[in-house]
Amino acid sequence: MINLKALPNPRETETVVLTLRRNWLTVAGLIAMFSAMLIVPAAILWFFNEHVGRWLVHPVLGPLFTMVACIYVMSVWLFAFLEFTDYYLDIWIVTSERILATEQKGLFNRVASELHLAAVQDVTSELRGMVGTFLDFGDVQVQTAGEKERFQFDNVDHPEKVKETIIRLIEEDKKRHASTLIAAMAEGEKSPEETA
Amino acid sequence: MDFLPEITIPIASFLILYGVYVLFYLLYALFNIYHLLRFATATPMSYVITFVFGVGSIGLLAISLLLLSRYDWSVPFSITAIFEGPEGGSSLFKL
Numbered sequence: 001m002i003n004l005k006a007l008p009n010p011r012e013t014e015t016v017v018l019t020l021r022r023n024w025l026t027v028a029g030l031i032a033m034f035s036a037m038l039i040v041p042a043a044i045l046w047f048f049n050e051h052v053g054r055w056l057v058h059p060v061l062g063p064l065f066t067m068v069a070c071i072y073v074m075s076v077w078l079f080a081f082l083e084f085t086d087y088y089l090d091i092w093i094v095t096s097e098r099i100l101a102t103e104q105k106g107l108f109n110r111v112a113s114e115l116h117l118a119a120v121q122d123v124t125s126e127l128r129g130m131v132g133t134f135l136d137f138g139d140v141q142v143q144t145a146g147e148k149e150r151f152q153f154d155n156v157d158h159p160e161k162v163k164e165t166i167i168r169l170i171e172e173d174k175k176r177h178a179s180t181l182i183a184a185m186a187e188g189e190k191s192p193e194e195t196a
Numbered sequence: 197m198d199f200l201p202e203i204t205i206p207i208a209s210f211l212i213l214y215g216v217y218v219l220f221y222l223l224y225a226l227f228n229i230y231h232l233l234r235f236a237t238a239t240p241m242s243y244v245i246t247f248v249f250g251v252g253s254i255g256l257l258a259i260s261l262l263l264l265s266r267y268d269w270s271v272p273f274s275i276t277a278i279f280e281g282p283e284g285g286s287s288l289f290k291l
Binding site: 059060062063064066067070071073074075077078081082084085088089102104107110 | 207210211213214217221224225227228231232235241242245249252253256257259260263264267268269271273
């Protein structure tokens with residue numbers, strides 16, 4: 001669960017409704033890729049185990065080969081973690097009042113955007129391909145009234161439900177704003193009488 | 197290759213490369229952990245991931261140091277042997 005205090009510019013009346021990340025297939029793809037990066041060289045070394053055995057006992061090649069192998073395995077582990085962090089830090093949070101998008105682009109670039117629900121004009125969900133249709137994941141695009149770049153949630157689970165939830169939240173936000181406005185207007189009408 | 201002087205260095209020189217790599221690894225890992233703890237909206241999962249990565253990294257470093265410590269790093273490495281090739285009868289290419 002997301003800690004509300006950890007959100008940028010937290011508001012008292014706000015509640016977190018959706019916390020979205022890319023579908024688990026993204027992580028599965030990363031795990032498969034990095035596993036292959038370890039398994040394929042290991043299989044090649046096992047296949048040539050006679051030669052490898054001779055290299056390992058060689059006084060010069062042995063330590064150099066071991067060192068290169070250690071560096072390779074550590075690099076795979078490090079870059080797997082970097083890629084996972086990149087995935088994990090790409091997050092879209094929908095609250096009762098706004099949409100927060102955070103995207104990590106590499107290790108040193110980070111884009112954080114915030115959009116109030118009142119500014120949303122159109123929400124579109126998109127399911128693509130056989131895998132996306134069967135596993136029910138796809139993109140959700142949130143278009144604002146201005147010429148700003150639209151928000152896009154990439155490969156999130158249940159895009160149709162996400163779209164419906166955002167539309168419902170927009171309606172609730174409109175009602176809340178309308179009632180606040182009516183109350184303010186009523187207050188404004190009262191005050192001249194009260195002052196008289 | 198008679199025109200080349202016989203140059204030998206201990207293979208321990210390569211440990212400098214390993215040391216530089218370990219520094220690079222630690223720097224990148226620390227940057228990554230900082231990102232995760234600073235920006236991962238304070239979920240317990242971010243601590244779990246950091247812990248798993250930390251344990252894995254310490255394990256890999258320990259294993260690599262253990263494997264490398266089994267070799268005699270004072271063995272001289274002939275740079276000239278690289279240019280001589282297998283026919284030169286160098287110790288490097290005698291497998």
